[in-house]
Amino acid sequence: MTFSYSAFWKSEFDEHEAVAKATRHDLVEPFEELLMAATACIKNGGKILFFGNGGSAADAQHLATELTARYKTDRAPIAAIALTTDTSALTAIGNDFGFDQLFARQVSALGKKGDLAIGISTSGKSRNVINAFTEARKMGIVTVGFTGKTGGDLAPLCDILVNVPSTTTARIQEMHITLGQMLCGALEINLGLVDEAKAAKTA
Secondary structure (H helix, E strand, C coil), X not given: CCCCHHHHHHHHHHHHXXXXXXXXXXXXXHHHHHHHHHHHHHHCCCCEEEEECCHHHHHHHHHHHHHHCCCCCCCCCCCEEECCXXXXXXHHHHHHCCHHHHHHHHHHHHXXXXXXXXXXXXXXXXXXXXXXXXXXXXXXXXXXXEECCCCHHHHHHCCEEEECCCCCHHHHHHHHHHHXXXXXXXXXXXXXXXXXXXHHHCC
């Protein structure tokens, strides 16, 4: 069978555009709720904890870095940390307590009431993210789930559910990083660290 490159190209973009359109329509309110929660967290001296597995781990460190370093323009740093980057912690916790405790243990050690935990799981079934949210809620940490269509088992543990309306992993991940970067841009403006007009000029 001959691979139809042109058909594949069109199909991928058609699906991406459809999911992007549905995300734009469906997630306005959850995104606004997330922005308000993140703004309150930082203003009150809290920090944002990001975590996930695989590609979602990469998103976690990407977004944490956008906040602690810069997004579009130079400004004061925003407190954020990815729980996916400390290899000693990851291997020790995985070895001593099990992979399912990877993030819960770090949330317990590093989190505090008033923080914001953003767990990224396309399926909503990642046991280590679920366990981290269980721990976070005990500690008074607001939980935000970046998931796919149903939210999976993570949904009941989310104070804010950002569930991309798709069941295709690649499309969900594309929307996660888009929404995450939108959060970074909106947050730095909402905190008064970047002027909205200036941010628009650098877009």
